[in-house]
Amino acid sequence: MMAGDVDSYRHNVFDAEDVNDDGVVSAIDALLVINAMHGDESIDKEMFSDVNGDGRRSALDALMVINRVRRDRMGLDDPDPADEPITLLPMLPSEVRSIDGSGNHIEHPDWGSSGQTLLRAAAAQYGDGIASPGGADRPSPREISNAIAGAAQTAARSERGLSAFLSVWGQFVDHDLGLTESVEDGDAFDIAIPMGDPMFDPGGTGEVVMPFKRSMIQEGTGTSAGNPAQHVNEITAYIDGSQVYGSDIETAHALRSFVGGRLTITAEGLLPMDDAGMVIAGDVRASENLSLTAIHTLFVREHNRLADRIADEDPAATDEQIYQRARAIVIGQIQSITYHEYLPALLGVHSVARYAGYDAQVNPGIVTEFSTAAYRFGHSTLNEDIKFLDNEGRPVRDAVPLKDAFFHSVMLEETGIDSILKYAASTRSLEVDVGVVDGLRNFLFGPPGAGGMDLVAMNIQRGRDHGLSDYNTTRVAFGLDPVESFDAITSDVMLQDELSRLYGDVNDIDLWVGLMAEDHLSDSSVGELTAAIIADQFGRSRDGDRFYFENIFSGDELRFISETTLADVIERNTQLDGLQANVFFMQSEVRGRVTVAMASGLTGKAALDAMSSTVDDRITGVAGFTLELLSVGGAVIDTAVTDQRGNYRFRSFPETGSYQVRLSETGDTQDVVISGGGDRIRGVDFEVMTNF
Template identity: 60%
Template structure:
């Protein structure tokens, strides 16, 4: 094969928004008027819509309804258009190597079943044909459009609905401007700050100070309050064996972004807090002799300090009355991390003017004398990513308050504050249930919302707060970065260990570049591997404040008397496992679990949950998914003030149209985010084409598929901005190739190995699908 003749691509230039040559993901071209039918939890109901468009108007009689948060995101990209993609002959297609890897076709464009760049009747026909064949799920992944683990008429209907809507939705910016977002009137009943009064029959349910619930019985060693696990290895030893792994290659196999842990921590701080007392009972973690980080001198006397969680007064007196822990904040998703869980805190955060909350002139949270931010939750300064999103929601509250005050100047400070608070809480709930949970658990993990159920206790389960929802610790990257709107680094990244309790750095960096970074990089996989900053340097170096978060998770489970993994499976209605390979298919991990625990009946709950093989179309295992789904379903159904229960249909639609990406862009200078910031999924693709099959003065994109001769077996490399080889592949029998192993945005180079000829590519956001990166070679 001869050398490279030329590189043909539609890149044209490195404009950050890619608009000149239309390189953005097809998903970016969908009208924002169709956003409501896209969230996973509600998509199935979109079949009854004629065109998927929801239009709201403001009547003359409702003068207090405001244009609340209309989307400006399309107007920021006025030249962005949907590309008409070239068709591909079905009979000539061959699966690319990437289809067999971690990424699956339908995470990019589910309805494009045959991956030809358009949605047509052929896609529906493929599903119908597949339904008549007995094929395994893995083999038929392309036809499982709605991600429910099976082929059915619903998959075909979803494709047909997309065809009926049309694959190209033109948008008139002037028409979009007229679509209003509605803000609710002053509610007749206001949600309390401390959670009391939500349930009219059980006034204290979900309020501050309630006992943590248990699905599995307490399993203290003495049956009363002595910590569990006395016959298990040290929690630090377990951490060293199972979590001290090389995590550089363990990125999330479904392309979840860093926002999965940023939002996870943010919402966790809305649901639960069980802080230890400063001078409480010690339950130190013994460190194995010679531990390279905590006992380098080999004394055998090192420990990692831990204080036991306080228990509910009057518990822990007998086997019939074991020790129980309690939640120190409300268990509702009620924005308590923004507004506080007690009246004193809530009052401290307000300016008492115009309904606004306290914020600095440069849009940052105020700080106390120790350099910690003043927020609704005491943990808001734990890391700069968390502080950034805390700041974002205070900005959103104040933006809303200003809108309300201008439109309704007679409204009191209290009225403005409560109306803005109502919307902010609704936004937090909507993003959690319509974006975050479907991304983490899959589309159908929770039952559809029907109505408020006064019989449901929304209290936090011990298994949830002390084990299952600590999965986010596995997903953190070991660095914190800063990115500009073009997807490139705006300043050098910093190690995660240096970002703990360092909120003051936001005075230099602001929050914009941090939020852009979180949307532009992939998270680590949800598994037992945890980065060194959390295992060895949590809040400081070993011996000077440094802790091991993995060991602390395990030790805290023992402190709370959590039942072991197998007993908890039974409590949640699952069959108990009998062998380690029923937990994980990873043979090495099976062996490590066996060496530590000896039996499947004595595994610490957090360890078992993190070891589980993941469920289909989800990033968690079977029991993990059940625990999290149970908690969020009870939190939702047992909340009388849940946004779908208190707002009108139009107000609900207004809330649900506002994605986290929208909220970020209207409160920062960040621009060009992908529609769903919980996923970072990028694809680069092209062909290696024989020059003799291209007529003079003709571009490959101008020809039909059958007119082009592709070259198979050509090696292509993907190089990042530092010159590191990210991935490599070979062209298939038609000359096609593609890359999906991009873990972050920025500058890349696609290089033909044989000749060294290359094309520069700028990936500006986390949903780029750049095609036509074609190499033309001589015979």
């Protein structure tokens, strides 16, 4: 399975038309594409000749570069993302999807609907083969969490420059696809806490446990080895905006104003709240954290914005017609953003096969390996706090620690959603790996001993509760070869040793742990099995959806939806502007050059040597100088060394804000301000004196 660009078709995510990655788009870039098309293999190794990211090299790639050069020379700006197409909005489809997902498939009307059984790719591995939890011979999930997921592993930012929207959108879509709740008065499956755990058993009693309830089992399952326990997906398996509109008719009606097709929203543009201070939304988890509530609010605003425009276009339209038409467009937008922006950012450009139309043979149901393990990768990507930034990327109030952002939606009455969405677009995500910040690993929903939980331990325990197969068995179920050693999973020697100590046998690794430990595929932010599971699920949720937007819209209507990005939706419904075109990447850049000012009086060979590489009669770029990128507090974030022409570049900005670039050899500094996730600042140059 492809999960990104292959070596001979490389794509520059940062600036697609900059084929040679020199910071300037020129005719040279077009020529390089043309030469690559004619078999110049030397170009493939250093250049990015797949300009449009379609996995091929063609005249379209060269044309994109030529059009960019022409636009730049004419001084034409890129279209404003907030400028909506002037064409009429897509019309109401002849048939609208049901709220609960039923009837989508003609022959199997229950497929993908709420209340269906989670599917399995690999056979269940219960302790008794029927329903008792698996993994009884494995270490406690909390012991595993302490060993591999502690603070030492959480520092790395996304190497590919993914933004915090990776987790925000990931959770938003997760709550569109699956919900399996535990039974409050059901069987306990508490997590053993190691004696002396510094957070949960500081007194060393050895008697502490973390409360954990088992998931609801689908009625009629768990009766024999031939009929093992299965679990319930309580919402629809389609990407159908159920987190916005609900998965049952009662919820859907409770969210509507029944006036002008609009959803209920406060005068301040926020979601209404119940008596317990929880927001009222299409999904019961909408209050879990501030960022999630903000994105929920955004799409309610988008629905209402579309509803108002539809009403203006068609004054005779009924409330129901307006509601369903706006709903169909919003669902299409969520689908388009997911498949055209989010998944390529996470998995790589070509990870999910191109859409080939509706396939009635595909069951879109959610696979338990996806919902219970692979799609919980996002827990490792969250930063330790949530910040609030203005349009220029500057803080407007103190950050909120992640541990204090759970179920605190009332804070949005003070902050609004703009500053949170700007933060998500302007901050790099943490890397997908086994590390998880303390806010999730020790303080989830409260401090230790007072409601606090460990999300890593819970993920592992939930996998055992659901009888998930081990990592290697699951690899085979998804068509991959089993690994024979721990170093075949990860190149991190310390992690290899910990996995070996914890599990002993490479065939006994908990699925979530193995997935998070995997080395990433090229041009992807996840490993081989993780990519396979996620691509499989999203492929089936799309291909088995008769109402997928590319199947029900065409022409200008399809183009209207396909060309709407998440940045567009944000800018049309907030006061933010100037967001980077793809908010899933935070890839700001600073470039400059170190030059030598030649002292007067040079003669002979010294003068000739100096002049041989000059840009003009006075200066020359010099190689080997070290530049440091400094935070506002003076900490060194990154270093760069000038190339043979004296050029350097920084792309490692963790977030927007103020920075300094320092030339190590002289101590000279220059201030730079990053205000957006796609800023490209050039000309941060330094000059040094020499007599050669």
